[in-house]
Amino acid sequence: MPQPLISSRARPLTGTLRIPGDKSISHRSLILGGLSVGETRIEGLLEGEDVLATAAAMRAFGATVEHLGPGSWRVVGRGVGGLDEPADVIDCGNAGTGMRLLMGTAAGQPITTFFTGDGSLRRRPMGRVGAPLAQMGVRIVAREGGRPPLAVTGPEILTPITYTLPVASAQVKSAILLAGLAAPGETTVIEPKWTRDHTETMLRHFGAEVRVEDTAEGRRITVVGEPELTGRPVVVPADPSSAAFPAVAALLVEGSELLLPGVGTNPLRFGLFETLLEMGADIELTNKRIEAGEPVADLVVRHSRLKGIEVPAERAPSMIDEYPILAVAAAHAEGTTIMRGLDELRVKESDRLAATANGMAACGARVEVDGDDLTVHGADNGVAGGTTIPVDLDHRIAMAFLVLGMVSADAVAIDDEAAIATSFPGFRELMNGAGAAIGTGA
Numbered sequence: 019m020p021q022p023l024i025s026s027r028a029r030p031l032t033g034t035l036r037i038p039g040d041k042s043i044s045h046r047s048l049i050l051g052g053l054s055v056g057e058t059r060i061e062g063l064l065e066g067e068d069v070l071a072t073a074a075a076m077r078a079f080g081a082t083v084e085h086l087g088p089g090s091w092r093v094v095g096r097g098v099g100g101l102d103e104p105a106d107v108i109d110c111g112n113a114g115t116g117m118r119l120l121m122g123t124a125a126g127q128p129i130t131t132f133f134t135g136d137g138s139l140r141r142r143p144m145g146r147v148g149a150p151l152a153q154m155g156v157r158i159v160a161r162e163g164g165r166p167p168l169a170v171t172g173p174e175i176l177t178p179i180t181y182t183l184p185v186a187s188a189q190v191k192s193a194i195l196l197a198g199l200a201a202p203g204e205t206t207v208i209e210p211k212w213t214r215d216h217t218e219t220m221l222r223h224f225g226a227e228v229r230v231e232d233t234a235e236g237r238r239i240t241v242v243g244e245p246e247l248t249g250r251p252v253v254v255p256a257d258p259s260s261a262a263f264p265a266v267a268a269l270l271v272e273g274s275e276l277l278l279p280g281v282g283t284n285p286l287r288f289g290l291f292e293t294l295l296e297m298g299a300d301i302e303l304t305n306k307r308i309e310a311g312e313p314v315a316d317l318v319v320r321h322s323r324l325k326g327i328e329v330p331a332e333r334a335p336s337m338i339d340e341y342p343i344l345a346v347a348a349a350h351a352e353g354t355t356i357m358r359g360l361d362e363l364r365v366k367e368s369d370r371l372a373a374t375a376n377g378m379a380a381c382g383a384r385v386e387v388d389g390d391d392l393t394v395h396g397a398d399n400g401v402a403g404g405t406t407i408p409v410d411l412d413h414r415i416a417m418a419f420l421v422l423g424m425v426s427a428d429a430v431a432i433d434d435e436a437a438i439a440t441s442f443p444g445f446r447e448l449m450n451g452a453g454a455a456i457g458t459g460a
């Protein structure tokens with residue numbers, strides 16, 4: 019049964035909010051732990067449905083994956099090329115990252131792996147991963163457009179390739195690098211637009227040789243195949259993509275001040291915060307440090323008057339999941355915000371460009387979509403709200419519109435809470451603890 023939620027005007031948001039672990043880093047830690055020899059201890063793992071599906075997948079591949087306590091996990095891996103053939107279909111649920119990274123992982127094994135997912139994931143294009151893997155000698159059988167369910171059969175010996183990414187996608191890059199681990203020789207990915215580099219960082223952390231060069235054609239990332247990876251401790255930072263929701267809420271709700279400790283500040287993930295700072299947001303980064311190779315800081319976010327800006331297309335990969343919540347912020351800024359180059363938003367959990375524009379318009383904001391650009395006009399007295407937004411299995415749409423309801427004249431509802439648990443379990447309770455008023459309406 020779908021569980022609708024209603025978000026009404028919030029009290030000032032205050033206190034310290036512990037944001038769950040980074041989803042991208044959590045998936046990678048389980049996969050690389052499973053491809054390593056020996057034990058990997060993970061602290062701060064995101065226990066959201068997307069990541070739990072990857073944990074179950076790694077178990078199905080024969081790795082030991084144990085839950086020791088909140089956020090604390092132990093993985094004992096099988097080594098590169100040492101995974102078993104799963105006896106059943108791997109269900110990645112709602113997770114594009116899970117499926118694409120696991121396809122690369124499965125490609126490096128001389129086995130056949132079947133993959134499926136929920137109604138959202140079964141709509142998403144996997145051919146972008148299938149094409150380079152096929153060049154490496156992998157057989158993929160999929161539905162039209164490379165969509166799941168699909169099967170991946172790894173060859174006895176993979177062919178190392180050099181591949182230029184046709185779309186800015188860290189998931190595609192990572193799938194190729196993970197497959198490249200099992201190939202004799204060097205596998206290179208060239209990315210004309212830089213994307214999040216957690217896979218490269220973590221591969222090195224587990225003992226792989228990874229070379230990165232900045233060239234005229236883009237960033238060239240080379241992994242040397244057939245390493246022996248060794249289990250390592252991993253500390254997962256708080257997810258900046260999740261922190262985005264309380265951060266924007268605090269900026270918009272008068273009188274707010276939130277402390278968000280230990281948030282990942284990797285510049286390839288920090289585009290939203292960079293944008294908000296340009297818009298005039300009062301966000302302080304304190305206690306900056308490096309944890310397990312990733313930069314982290316405590317964020318202090320205070321209510322601010324924002325002004326509209328133009329967000330360049332080049333910034334999109336560093337904030338690709340944050341446009342729905344940026345649109346909410348933009349509707350409360352003085353002036354107009356133009357976000358360029360949002361084509362990739364159309365192939366996320368839902369068509370996020372349409373969902374954001376339609377939802378904002380339904381709430382009374384003035385928005386326009388022109389090609390791949392989204393324009394949001396700020397309104398002095400905010401937006402009307404007073405409507406129900408269809409979530410369509412998209413957690414980011416759900417959370418963005420709940421934040422909008424905290425400042426709109428009338429409450430905003432979403433038609434189903436369930437998707438939020440994929441990336442931000444406990445979102446409602448955490449926000450309500452800080453001063454939000456999100457209820458079930460029951």
Ligand SMILES: O=C(O)C1=C[C@@H](OP(=O)(O)O)[C@@H](O)[C@H](O)C1
Pocket residue numbers: 041042043115186187188189190192214338339362
């Ligand atoms: O590599 C990753 O962990 C991710 C990459 C991005 O997807 P794309 O690679 O499709 O851009 C992002 O949208 C997703 O939430 C997580």
Ligand SMILES: C=C(OP(=O)(O)O)C(=O)O
Pocket residue numbers: 041068112113114115116339366367414441
């Ligand atoms: C796009 C997202 O995730 P995925 O591609 O892993 O489903 C997201 O978390 O916003």
